[in-house]
Amino acid sequence: MLTLDALYNDSLDWLYSFVDFSMKRHLDDTHRFFKLDRMRQLMALMDNPERSFPSIHVAGTKGKGSTASFCASALQAAGYKVGLYTSPHLQEFTERIKVNGIEINRQELVRLTDGLRQIAGKVPDVTTFELTTAMCFQFFAEQMVDIAVIEVGLGGRLDATNVIDPLVSVITPISYDHRNVLGDTLTEIAFEKGGIIKPGRPVVIAPQAPEAEKELVRLSQERGAPYTLVERAYTYHEVSHTLSTQKMLILLKQDSAFKKLRGSARTPLLLTLPLLGFHQVQNAATALTALDVARQAGFRLTRTAIQKGFRQVEWPARFELLRKHPPVVIDSAHNGDSMRVLRNAIDEYFPDLPIILVFGVSADKELDAMLSEIIPRVEMVVTTQSTHPRAMDAQELARLVSAYQVPTLGVAPAEEAMRQALSLAGGQKGILVAGSVFIAAAARAIWPTLEK
Helix, strand or coil, X not given: CCCHHHHXXXXXXXXXXXXXXXXXXXXXXXXXXXXXXHHHHHHHHCCCHHHCCCEEEEECCCCHHXXXXXXXXXXXXXXCCEXXXXXXXXXXXXXXXXXXXXXXXXXXXXHHHHHHHCCHHHCCCCEHHHHHHHHHHHHHHHHCCCEEXXXXXXXXXXXXXXXXXCCEEEECCXXXXXXXXXXXXXXXXXXXXXXXXXXXXXXXXXXXXXXXXXXXXXXXXHCCCCEEEHHHHEEEEEEEECXXXXXXXXXXXXXXXXXXXXXXXXXXXXXXECCCCHHHHHHHHHHHHHHHHHHHCCCCCCHHHHHHHHHHCCCCCCCXXXXXXXXXXXXXXXXXXXXXXXXXXXXXXXXXCCEEEEECCECCCCHHHHHHHHHXXXXXXXXXXXXXXXXXXXXXXXXXXXXXXXXXXXXXXXXXXXXXXXXXXXXXXXXXXXXXXXXXXXXXXXXXXXXX
16 A cells, blocks of 8 residues: 555656646747636536635736735634645645645645546646646635635736636736746736736736836726725835844825725734845735725724734745845845845845855746846855756856856755855855745755754
8 A cells, every 4th residue: 555655746746747837948839828728627527616715816926925925824813714825836745735824735635636637637738737726726615715815826817726706816016027928028918917807806906117007907997897006005114124024014095995994994004024125015015905805895804913914924935034144045036026126135134245146047037137136246156956847057057147257156956056155155245045936945945954
């Protein structure tokens, strides 16, 4: 008889045996494969579990995972049973599907996979992400969650998650990413991300570049979806920060869409966030705006519950300090805009500290956009690679980075790259690990063996 670990690994092997865009180095023309027909067919075969719970749907280029986590944590603090679906995972596949912060266990994943095996053959060309999303919806339905927070995988309009009819759609900041799939302009990318906006359903729009905001507003108006621009609904700012938390003050504006809420909602709210950087202040404001929509829909969300939920939120590998002195920071920044945000955070928290960058990227990323933002802030780059199939070769990456006139060293595997960076940094320099979710995850997994 197979052990649970063996059954679990067999389930993952089966899931990964289907079309898996997350493992492809380049999507090329396969982006034409993205469509919702298969997902709708799969849901029908499963009696549409996605219809059994209300949901908050979160799309965007940056901050969607953090925003989703803020929403889920606050709803849980308010006493609700909350599902949270995110991707990709850092260490374990089970991280993607959580109920009240607890990952789906391996036994449940094996059971649900066995159920999918019975019907997958009826859906030609079904993908890994579609099957995983179907599993998530089935699990949340069985767990009878009060509400689920669902993060989009890629894009929005044709993403497998877009079969839900959410309580509210949320669009976090949009920037250039996956251009071969989503488009070459912010308007085109916003059109794809805004594909989650449903007719008549509220939508919350985070601070955007003007081009993206214009398209999202157009889509909302076209679909009769009441929209709220976060910056027009709230005024907010950081009050203080340490290397552990930051405090923010947020105030509902008198002329916002929520002016009919009780007067207490129009008094300043002090929030403590364990996620660092001003971008997380913006993400928190976006989440709070979405939660206000949920409150209008009948969910009981007190100021105390929101404060507790935001204070307890967990979303690792986002400006996460593995060590404070001297700092070792890991971040999942993987495009030009997120690198700019990361550089701003480094300047804010460690303004005069020399930084060594441990850098690993996926092969399909736009290097120049990332490097032009971060290279001026670092004094040396150690390039490396994760074990993910999409990872660019460390030596090839070093050759490309060295063109930016910065001392560069190519080292693989990631564990040895971290060791060399620590040796080079000594006790006087900081280390920043960034470039992809996968390299941040690798550094996070390696760290306990290095700090001994």
